[in-house]
Amino acid sequence: MKKIEILLVEDNEGDIVLTTEAFEECEFNSNINVARNGKEALNYLSLEEGRPEGELPDLILLDINLPLLNGHEVLHHIKQNERTKHIPVIILTTSSSSNDINATYNNQANCYITKPADINDFFDVINSLGKFWFKIAKLPTLR
Numbered sequence: 001m002k003k004i005e006i007l008l009v010e011d012n013e014g015d016i017v018l019t020t021e022a023f024e025e026c027e028f029n030s031n032i033n034v035a036r037n038g039k040e041a042l043n044y045l046s047l048e049e050g051r052p053e054g055e056l057p058d059l060i061l062l063d064i065n066l067p068l069l070n071g072h073e074v075l076h077h078i079k080q081n082e083r084t085k086h087i088p089v090i091i092l093t094t095s096s097s098s099n100d101i102n103a104t105y106n107n108q109a110n111c112y113i114t115k116p117a118d119i120n121d122f123f124d125v126i127n128s129l130g131k132f133w134f135k136i137a138k139l140p141t142l143r
Contacts, residue, residue, distance in 0.1 A: 002029075003029050003030055003031045004028065004029060004030040004031070004058045004059065004133075004134055004139070005030070005031055005055065005058045005059075006023070006030050006031065006032045006033070006057055006058065006059050006060070006061060007032075007033050007034075007035060007041065007044060007057035007059075007060045007061070008020075008032050008033070008034050008035070008061045009034075009035045009038070009040075009041040009060065009061065009062045009063055009066065009074060010034065010035075010036070010061070010063045010066075010092075011036050011063065011065075011067055012063075015063070015115070016034055016036075018119070018122060019032070019061065019092070019126065020032055022122060022123045022126035022127070023126060023130065025123060026123075026126060026127045026130050028130045028134055029134075030134070033057065037066050037067045037068040037069070038066045038067070038068050038069025038070060038071065038073055038074040039068040039069050040068075041060075041062070041066075041069075041074050042069065042074060042077055045057075045078065045081075045083075045084050046083070056084060056087060057087060058087070058088075058139045058140075059087065059090065059133055059139065060078065060087055060088070060089045060090065061090050061092045062074060062075060062089055062091055062092065062093075062109075063092060063093050064091060064093040064100055065093065065094070065095065071091065071093065071104070072100075072103055072104065072107065075089055075091075075104060075107045075108075075109055076107050079107055079108040085108075087140070088110040088111075088133065088137075088139065088140075089108075089109050089110055090110060090111045090112075090113060090129065090133075091104045091109050091112045092113050092115060093112075093113075093114065093115060094114065094115050096114045100112075111129075113125060113129065
């Protein structure tokens with residue numbers, strides 16, 4: 001079974017470490033690549049000029065509150081681009097604002113998760129997310 005490629009778009013170093021550790025502890029066959037701002041995420045996905053096209057991730061975990069381009073803008077670009085619109089995008093953020101929730105679903109997010117403050121609850125969320133997306137759901141194979 002091939003590794004699941006994940007793009008984590010997150011600017012908070014603590015959340016990057018926590019998310020990476022949660023995936024490692026759950027022992028999913030996954031590889032996490034990190035983009036620390038919205039522009040870096042689009043560059044990684046080759047949506048910006050000047051970067052050759054590469055392999056696409058199987059799943060994107062996207063924070064809303066990002067520098068340079070926010071998560072709403074990144075999501076819009078991903079879902080409007082023929083090359084990337086098939087990639088499931090999970091919003092993983094501290095925001096529980098109904099405006100953020102509605103805006104992301106209007107932009108075709110596949111799921112919206114508010115990060116729990118408790119570390120054990122966070123690990124449970126990552127475990128559930130991984131079980132659903134890697135064991136139950138079928139990810140697209142377009143590359």
